[in-house]
Amino acid sequence: MNTKKYFKLFVNDLFLPIICGFFLLYINYLHIKSISGGSHLILGQLSLLRESLSTSILCFAFFMFVSYYFADKARHDSLLECVRVTGSGVSGMYLKQLGVLVCIDAAFTAFYLFYNLYAYFSWDIGHAEVLWHIVMCIFIYIFMVSLVAILLGLLIALSFKRFGACLIMIAIVMLTSPFASYVLAAFYKYDINLLAFYDFICLFPRDLSTRPPQSIGYSLLPDRISAPFFFSALLSVLIAVKILKKKSAVKYSVSAACGIICAVSLVVYLLPGMHTYTERNFSGRDFADQLYYSEKSGYSEKNENGGFSVLKYEMNLTVKNQLYAEVTMILDDDSLKSYIFTLYHGFTVKRAEDQNGASLDFTREGDYIEITSGEASTSSIKLFYEGYNSNYFTHSQGISLPGNLPFFPRSGYQSIYDPKARGFYSNFLEKPAEFYVKVNYPKTVYSNLDSAGNNVFSGVSDNLVFVSGFLAQTNIEGVDIIYPYLDIEQFEEEIMRNDFTVFLNSKHDDNPLDKIIILSDSITGKYGRCNYFSDGTIVCDQIRILFREYSESLVGNKKQSLFSVYNLYTEYHDDFENRLMYEREVYTDGESGLAMTLQDAIDRIGEEEVLKKLEDYFKDNSDTRSYEEFFSSLQN
Known part of the structure; x- marks a missing residue:
């Protein structure tokens, strides 16, 4: 069977064309809604790219299940036996199936590019560096992620029966989803950091619920680029071992080439500085400073000329x-x-x-x-x-x-x-x-x-x-x-x-x-x-x-919280009253917020005197008292 017949096999299936059609309609709906809704006026001019990348995990799940179904269909429809009898080659059959799915992946990627290029020109962005960023993001997070899913689906079809395969695919989607990062973050309290592993296996852009990063865009750092290439090469090696003849020169050549890609990708991923911040997520690198300077670490402030x-x-x-x-x-x-x-x-x-x-x-x-x-x-x-x-x-x-x-x-x-x-x-x-x-x-x-x-x-x-x-x-x-x-x-x-x-x-x-x-x-x-x-x-x-x-x-670092409340009192008194009301609802058992403390001092001593002393306190850079010490001195 040539490649055209495998396309025909795909199209003539009752399930595959329908699910592909629905998924394509859904992608079109999301993009048209974002463009017509003027999302760029609120979320910035990468808002449509954000919409595209939010479907990266859906593309992964979609292509993994479709790839598995297409490969599994060959076994259960006696196509595999037909290939063996005719001498066409089992490896050739699977490679042609891969070719069909990669073409579909490319077609889907083209849809994403079409809408994003339309937005780029219609929104008059006019910066070539942004255009390159958009194209690369679509390539890495849509095409490459889908390619990994296609290879993974084929490998699962070659290795497991239907029930076990379905469970494994569901587990993989859950493990690589953003939900997993929230679960794994809970282990921090036990000094167990599993998020480095999650970072490695999660191929998708991180938290896309916030506004798109405005000054750098989404991550195209080497760690994000190398990861899908690593997994594509690794899965290719495993598939080659499954479908190519033992002691085959092609098998050794493919394995060697993919092994080199794996090694290079892994080295690039592990280079220092590759995991710096570009997006919000729950990995340890985003909270590195908070963890380092916490009381648990024994950190204490030190100031000395x-x-x-x-x-x-x-x-x-x-x-x-x-x-x-x-x-x-x-x-x-x-x-x-x-x-x-x-x-x-x-x-x-x-x-x-x-x-x-x-x-x-x-x-x-x-x-x-x-x-x-x-x-x-x-x-x-x-x-x-x-x-x-x-x-x-x-x-x-x-x-x-x-x-x-x-x-x-x-x-x-x-x-x-x-x-x-x-x-x-x-x-x-x-x-x-x-x-x-x-x-x-x-x-x-x-x-x-x-x-x-x-x-x-x-x-x-x-x-x-x-x-x-x-x-x-x-x-x-x-x-x-x-x-x-x-x-x-x-x-x-x-x-x-x-x-x-x-x-x-x-x-x-x-x-x-x-x-x-x-x-x-x-x-x-x-x-x-x-x-x-x-x-x-x-x-x-x-x-x-x-x-x-x-x-x-x-004003000094230690004075800024008090100055903020002082500024509300003197310039935006309605906002001060709202904060005062909120603090009185929240603080109990003798505790008080800054607005409550300031209002109490004004009630006891008088507005004019308290505000005058506050002005002097803010202007005097040599006065290093905390606001607690300042209010304590008023009582004396």
Whole structure:
């Protein structure tokens, strides 16, 4: 039988054409509904791709069952015996069946591409990098995932009888579904991490219930690309063992080629930095910081001046699968016996050198590095380090390095993470330093520093930020704004201009404003929603509520929660009353929330006096009391 006859066999079956037709109609319905409903106006211009990728697990289940049914049909319809008698070859029969299913897979993929390309052009996205992203996502998460399912269905048909095969296929779908991640996450409380295994076998995009990632899109990192190739090659080897003749040259050749693909894919998957954050999911990498800084781990905050400052930073940063950094620091005091730096623990220090290139001894404990001076005075220190953070990413799809993540060394001990707020503190250099930074990266990189072109930056500031991805730059009233252009719900030109005007009207200080950089697709946490740098740059996650976030960002980390409530009381009193009502319903047994505490102080002491003391408390950066200590002093 030639391949055409196998197509005819597929079409003439009572079940296969009907189920394929229904599934195709369902795909068309989802895409037409998304396009006609204007989802891109709310969810951004990757909303249709999100709709497409949400069916990835359905494609997997569909093609696995269809592949099994088609192969099993050959055995039970006496077709296999016919092939043996005619000498056509059992392996040839199964290969032609595979060919039919791969063609159907390609046809389905073409439908997905058609709708997404229609959206790309009709929504006037106009960025070739986004077009490439869409095509690759459809190829990996639709075509390749379906191909794995086809091979898996055939292997199950070759290995198991009907009842057992059905149970196995149902178990596989359940094990690789998002539901499994919730079940496996429950084992964390017992210090059992099964999610690394889940990450490996789950070929689908993670949680698609949220808005699409706006600045980097969905994950096309090597770990996501290599996984379906690994399983396709592995299943091909197992099928070859089943259907090809023993001691066949073809069998050995196929097995060897697929084995090489398996090995290469596995090595790529296991490379460091391949599992950095791009999507929300329940894997340990998304909660790595929360787990590391938890009380259970023994973490405690530490703040202490190092006794020196860095006058100038010269950095050579390379972003591949992770961040590779060479950082030279010019020091203001060359007489110390040792120098303490704070650097996020996810960056592994390879070596340290002095101004003459001589190696320096160093020790490390968590986020803190102590470097011992050599025999001569140490006027500069050069650190070589590499690594990544699981939330603020540095990889082939984009860069998100904000100032509150210590991705470059800072003098002294600094507490960098608040376990209760589940976010990094807003830490700045004690004195602005001079920076010269070269970022080796194929895409355009944006920074708070002045750009000299070719991703080279320089300037003076008390902090650093670097971002890259699906970003664009515009200028509104003399202020440069870097934003994710796919998120037209927030950053369409007119909307952005209106939100910016509201913010300017609410800004009553004399701080210069030159640039606003939007951090998208990172869990910014309480302290990362808005930060003001000394060079006149604001780093925030949106402009819409910047009129509230900005003033809060100017007070110290420990004061921000109280300032937020103070701001509600003075500027948005109805919102304060709503919060007060909520706290009175929630807090019992003598407990109280911040709104309750503030209202109680005002009732006892008087509004004018309490608000005046609060203003002084917020303005005095040397006042490091917590808000509990502040209210305690009012009682005295």
